[in-house]
Amino acid sequence: MLVVEESTVYLRKVRFQDGWHYVLRESFWSGGGWMHRDLMDLGDDPEAYIVYPGGNGFYFKPELEEALEAKGVQWETNDLEEVFLPFLDPHIRRIVTMFRAGAAPSRWAGCSQEELLEHQKGLHAFDKRRLHYLRCGRVDIGKLDDRPWKFLNVLLEKSRDEIEHVFESMEAQLRPHEVRPYLFTALHLQSYFPQHLLKNQPAALDPEKVDDYFLEEICHLNADPAYLKGLPRRSGGRLHPYLVRYVILYFDHTFTAEALWNDTLRGFIGSRGFYQPPRPSAAMPVPDACRILGISGEEFETMSVRDLARCFKRRAMAHHPDTGGDHEAFIRTTRAYEELLLRKGRSRR
Structure with missing residues (x-):
């Protein structure tokens, strides 16, 4: 971001009545806190303010620089390059990024x-x-x-x-x-x-x-x-x-069985300090999953998602490794719940 004496300049995507616009904004220190203000409406295409004269060169249109000067914002070309980096021609963006690699260290690098x-x-x-x-x-x-x-x-x-x-x-x-x-x-x-x-x-x-x-x-x-x-x-x-x-x-989203399985596996691996990639496995048959959770197929058919979650929690607590349970049984219980939850989701469609 553009950093200038207790202020930073950035591009913000804002919705207007006629659609999305990019607005050049400034964060500035005032009254004991950070506030923001609009500097310039760039419309729906910030790249329109970049000029390519040929080769790998480019510069910014004068009206952009004039708008910053009119607002009293001090700036340098390198700073504007960083703000507009996502909108540069891809080839030129790679070159600019390459030259920026290993540039000046973070301003916080010298802090204790x-x-x-x-x-x-x-x-x-x-x-x-x-x-x-x-x-x-x-x-x-x-x-x-x-x-x-x-x-x-x-x-x-x-x-x-x-x-x-x-x-x-x-x-x-x-x-x-x-x-x-x-x-x-x-x-x-x-x-x-x-x-x-x-x-x-x-x-x-x-x-x-x-x-x-x-x-x-x-x-x-x-x-x-x-x-x-x-x-x-x-x-x-x-x-x-x-x-x-x-x-x-x-x-607009839900907690999914995939998220549950990922969280369970990540926690289990992290607590033991080793990693073995999970092997791809076929879907667990519904009768087997019901048996692991201690319910019948008829009970599963009439269960709500909430009832299924309660059933899983009871079984999971009994097998959880942190309470002395068997970790293999805990993983099987989680996989069974994952499979049944997925079936419930499909039945709703």
Whole structure:
């Protein structure tokens, strides 16, 4: 991003009445917090402001530079290159990226651990948890406040709007089955199940309770002045657009058996410090899966997804390795639940 004396410039995709526009915005320090302002509407194609005279050269149209100067923004060509990098011709982008490799170190490189921790204390817990999942893909996040983490530096010295811009770009890489676990982790919904053995496996929890806690946390966040710092006040208690998109994402996706299996396997491998890739296996027959969960085929046919989850939780707790159970039995139980949950999903279509 463009960094200039307590301000950064970035491109933000914003919806207007006539469609999506790219707006050049600035995060700046004011009144003890980071705020943002619009610098220039670039329309629907930022590349229109890049001129290619020939060869591998390029420059920016004068009106872009004039708009920055009119707003009092100090800038350098290298800084604008970074902002417009995604919109450069692919060949030229590769060249620019190659020359940027090994460039100037991060401005935080010279900070001591104590100084960096002090800077990161100002980051919101919601942001830390979001970034941790996007970086590590883990629901169990551990403690993020006891020491500084380099991966959090990307959020420092940014307005709330620019931080959301960073997350929207990263969230676009999430696969469908990762969306709900991501939001479950970001809102720390596992804290509502402190004694539950499967609190970090949301697909195995009571779905109605998880939904209720999700909405409760979204409402808390919507009223949190620390999260909304630097933004204009909104009247009528309406949900902020930053959070509306998460409600849409949450209810447009589901907790899947694949996510449950991945979380279970990752936790099991991580706790034992070794890795063996899972072997591809054929689908487990329904009668075998029912037998492992201790139910009959007739009972399975009349069960709701919620009843099936309860049945799985009872069996899983009995076999969980952390409570002295057999890990092979626990994995078989999880696979059985995965297969039956998948069958329930197919029967709804």
